Amino acid sequence: MSAKIIAVANHKGGCGKTTTVVHLASELAAMSHRVLVIDLDPQANASLHIGIQHPSEISVTTAELLLGDITLLTEALQEETQIENVSLIYGSLSLGKAEDQLKEEAPRPSEELTIKLELLKDLYDFILIDCPPSLKLLTSNALASATHVIIPIESGSQYGLYGVTDLLNHLEKIKRINPQLKLLGALLLRHDERQNVCKLIRDEAIQQVGKILDTTIPQSTKVNQAAILQQPLYKLDKNSKVRKAFEKLALEVIAKT
Template sequence: MSAKIIAVANHKGGCGKTTTVVHLASELAHLGNKVLVIDLDPQANASLHIGNKHPSEISVTTAELLVGDISLLADALEENTNFENVSLIYGSLNLGKTEDQLKDDAPRPSEELATKIELLKDLYDFILIDCPPSLKLLTSNALASSTHVIIPIESGSQYGLYGVTDLLNHLEKIRRINPDLKLLGALLIKHDERQNVCKLIKDEAYKQVGLILENSIPQSTKVNQAAIMQQSLVKLEKNSKVRKAFQMLAQEIVEKVQ
């Protein structure tokens, strides 16, 4: 079986992309899948959480891999992480410069990642890509190499849907080079059904995106705790509401991508 590659994308910052990638990876692995996380965000927060080394200590990160030779793939792959059954290709601050290098040097600037990870498809069940908060080349590379995309939307914020139309237009452009890219839906983050603002955002997200994942993620301090302690929610507090939400989300996604 070829890996399902899921990009978690939204060019709005702070909407829960990294949180989604990290805890979805952990839950998919908990269900018995082999998971790889590819960190394409210069802030490298997913790497700081999942990885047991600091991104600055890593010689081959996504930055080097994107502009370098495919032979770097073996060195980029880190199988020893804080999460069982989750491998990582680290992100790094150098990704800031990568976009310019790709523009200048790559024959197909949006398709470098797709070429580089082709060999990994048979090694993993799921590959999750954490995208940066922009619609530039790094996000294009993620989308061009993915089978599916999730759009996290911060439910409790009136700016939660800001720019979603731009993202959907960008997806259409990318489908010219990756026609099989499927939208799994919007994922509501910090969602509380009892609050009117959350209900409004949910309706509006449905109108704009057309698909909403059944499971949403509630607001929780456990998410920050897990990040500080570099742990999964399973380890931190497996019966918490937020952990159960991610567990159900993972199950929903496994069913949807079959």
């Protein structure tokens, strides 16, 4: 079966995109699914977490892949990472420049990733794309190639939904080139149902986004620890609340895609 391609997108910075990609990927892989992470963010945070090498040492990252020929794919694809059964196409700082160049040179600037992913669809069950905090071409490439999109929302912040209408409008535009794109829903991170601000954000998210995932992710210092140690949450503490939440998210994603 062809891979489910899930873009994790929100132009609001720091809302939990990378965290969602890394831990959803590791939980899906722990359930024996074949998983590929594609890092489309110049900050390369997902690559720093799950990569074995530093992104600056990688000669073919998503930047070169987007601009170059499809034959670069074999070099771009790294099957060995810090997380078992998760492959990675690294991101790097050069993505910023690549985005400008794509805009000037590519005949269909939003569809370069779609072309490059065609050959990978049969090799993986899930392809997760980490987007940068912007709505420009890199995010458009992710959304144009995806079958599904998750919108992470920082639940503990009263500004968590700021800008979400722009994102939804952008999704509608992308649907003209990718009509199959489905919204899986908003995902509330740092969510605590006992806090009023979280309850408010939940209600607002249902209103504004239209759909939220049943699973919510609690706040936990283990998230930062996992990133520093370059580990999946199940290796840190497999029974922790936050790990269980990502495990539940993986099951929900499997059921809904």
